[in-house]
Amino acid sequence: MSTDFQQAREALGARLRELRLSAPEGRLTGPQLALRLDWPHSKIYKLENGRQTATTEDLRAWAEGVDQPQAFDELDARLKGFESHIRSWRRQLAAGHRPVQDSWNAEIARSSLIHAWEEAVVPGMLQTADYARHIFLRYADLQNSVRDTDAAVRARMKRQEWLYQGGKKFHALVWEAALHARICPPSTLAGQLDRLAGVIGMDTVELGIIPLGAPLKIPAANGFWVLDDRLVIAEDWHAELWLDDADSITTYLRVWDTLRESAVYGADAHNVINHARQALNPR
Structure with a gap:
């Protein structure tokens, strides 16, 4: 704590x-x-x-x-x-997942530059609706929370409109493990991987993939998001941490920069995604 x-x-x-x-x-x-x-x-x-x-x-x-x-x-x-700095899931999810998504949407809308690191799932900003639905269902089961899945999915999809606005930039890092995680059926994961491949080359998105075999300078620990230079949102099993002090923001950006050194981009990122896609239907 x-x-x-x-x-x-x-x-x-x-x-x-x-x-x-x-x-x-x-x-x-x-x-x-x-x-x-x-x-x-x-x-x-x-x-x-x-x-x-x-x-x-x-x-x-x-x-x-x-x-x-x-x-x-x-x-x-x-x-x-x-x-406001430590938001327990028990309290946040008392009314379901939709209010949590609305809070995120408000903060994303205020932001122009986002750095994200996800080690276990595809970032919400790049999820398909089917993939997001399975994520929400899994967490609803874990937290015994209200199942407002469809409303939560709609809110998450609305957030992605940010990606199509001029002057925005989403720097995403994803560990390759997230591309193989069967948190959803293979057909859903296949669609999600196609979506990931499709965002490479967008002018508002810079997607880096850290291959499983890449050397790491630091452990691939919990995911986090840095919104501009004003807010860090990091997730743990019991709560979300919302940190707005300068020292924390500097630390998380330094972690992101360090992880980035292990990432591949462009055609190399495509190759990693294609490898995960092919693994779903081995011959």
């Missing part, structure tokens, strides 16, 4: 403790507040010591439990401030 995030969580916990100790009718002990809220005492301890992330509902209950309901807006603003 990032230091900034943990420090913000601890600061919120300290504020919660302050509200408990300054209750209008006299300071409350942890067990007393836990009894009022019908919570285990351990939850009071974890929240105040920054060992558990509060939910909006937790903060509302706390403010009312210490007889200071007016404090809720302040507490909720604090939560939104640091949670």
Whole structure:
């Protein structure tokens, strides 16, 4: 967990403790507040010591439990401030995948230059609708989230309109492993590979493929996107990280530049894609 995030969580916990100790009718002990809220005492301890992330509902209950309901807006603003950097999938997907895609679309629309690295899947900006559908279904199963698959696919496809606007540039790096990953039926993957081959040569797209046998200066770790020089979005199993500090952006761009040294482009990239395509129908 990032230091900034943990420090913000601890600061919120300290504020919660302050509200408990300054209750209008006299300071409350942890067990007393836990009894009022019908919570285990351990939850009071974890929240105040920054060992558990509060939910909006937790903060509302706390403010009312210490007889200071007016404090809720302040507490909720604090939560939104640091949670904007670490966006848990559980919370993001509570209403389905479409709202997540809408958030991405808004950020993409603000961007002119995008650097993307994907080690396991084809980047969303270059996905076919069928391929995207299977990706969303897999993640819905994993996260037990709302199945709004068709709406999510439409939103992702709409995002790709960005690629056909003048003045835009999408620098994509993909590990060859993603071209072989059977996350979808072979026929769907074949169509996706054809789509990838088709974007090579577009003036708004620079697609690099890192062959499996290429020497790597750093490990091919989790995928990430850098939007202009203002935002990094990196994905992990539990959450998306939205990072807007200069040091993080510089680090991720340096990682991207290092990975790029192992990539092939143009005709060589075509050859790697064709190899993956042929592997789907071996003779």
